[in-house]
Amino acid sequence: MTNLELRPTEQVCVAGPEGEGVELIEPREVPLGGPRAMTVRRTLPSKQRSLIGPFCFVDHYGPDDVALSGGMDVAPHPHTGLQTVTWLFEGRVRHRDALGSCQDIRPGQLNLMTAGRGICHSEEDTPALFPAERRLHGVQLWTALPDADRHGPAAFEHVAQLPTLDLDGARVQVVMGSLAGAASPARAYSPLVAAQLDLPAGAVVRLPLDVRFEHGVLVDDGELVVAGRTVPPAWLSYVAPGRDELVLEAGATPVRAVLIGGTPFDEQILMWWNFVGRTHEEVVAAREEWQQAAAGAAGPGLERFGRVSGYDGDPLPAPVLPNVRLRPRGR
Incomplete structure (x- = not known):
């Protein structure tokens, strides 16, 4: 999934202060695109926090009536320095990439690029x-790749069956990393975890x-209390390292939630549009090469990003860069 903001601001992402208790992050609405602009709710990056472990981007969308919104139709667009993590609660999405992958994803499966x-x-x-x-309903996350891995070759994997377990009556599906003895086969480049949590009403x-x-x-749906603090639907709660247990309490209705985490990412990253780099010069070069590739011009841009076959439409052009140097911004 791309960031379709016309004036994306640079985000310098670093591991934030640990804080105390449970911190709440309010979502902001961002138009994703499509004939009538499907809207997503974005909680990372935010003014409060730019990373949770290596996770640098969290989009939450739906339930969306695709007959009214036109659904998701995101033309070919580039990425650098990250992994895209896609999974659904409802619907079906077709992924195509420059490696030649053409893969539909359904609920309970993982697409990882x-x-x-x-x-x-x-x-x-x-x-x-x-x-x-x-209907379309799901989440997409980005994880920042460590410096040692971010210049490596592109890859795509589809995991059709993810491990699940029962924990205190809740169904836990491990999407990445490991949790409570269950491990996902998906490849990760940092110590991390991602899981879907389905709690029956009243569960602790x-x-x-x-x-x-x-x-x-x-929280996707339902009333959830995280470590004693109520988290509204579509909001993201944060807890610092040092806990060996997290108590989750469902209210009067079933709850669906997404858990993410990892060791605090110890590298500062510069994120602009769909590029995760380290410096202004890297981002400018990536944008220039993508513009060349999107225009179909032979050269380093096409060699770097490739071309998607089978999509009916033109690639997305990159937004205009701000007329100032991309630089770290204070919290």
Whole structure:
């Protein structure tokens, strides 16, 4: 998924202060695109916090009536220096990328794309493509790649079956990393965890944690209390490292939530549009090479990002860079 903001601001992401208790991060609405602009709720990066472990981007969308919104139709666009982590609660999305991958994803599955030095891809869930699918609902995350891995080759993997377990009556599906003895086969480049949590009404779940990790819990639906603090739907809660357990309490209705976490990311990253780099010069060069590739011009841009086959439409051009140097911004 791309960031379709026309004037994206640079985000300098660093591990934040540990803080105390449970911190709440309010979502902001961002138009994703499509004929009638499907809206997503973004909680990372935020003014409060730019990273949770290596996770630098959290988008939460739906439930969206694709007959009204037009669904997801994101033309080929580039990424550098990150992994895109896509999973659904409802619907179906078709992923195509410059490696030649063409993969539909359904609820309970994972699409994981490693950008490395550079790749481009498209994502679609439209009534014309999937006429039987009525609703789209899910999340997309980005993880920042460590410096040792961010210049490597691009890759894509689809995990059709993710490990699940029962924990205090809740269903836990481990998407990345490991949790409570269950491990995802998906490749990760930093110590991390991502999981879907489905709690029945009234459940009290004691979730075992890696004490080295900071964690976030995104509430999709229902009433959830995290370590004694109520988290509204679509909000992201944050807890610092040092806990070996997190108590989750469901209210009068079932709860669906997403857990993310990892060791605090000890590298400062510069994120602008769909590029995760380290310096102004890197981002400017990536944008210039993508513009060349999007225009179909032979050269280093096409060699770096490639071309998506099978998508009916032109690639997305990059937004205009600000007329000032991309630089770290204070918290």
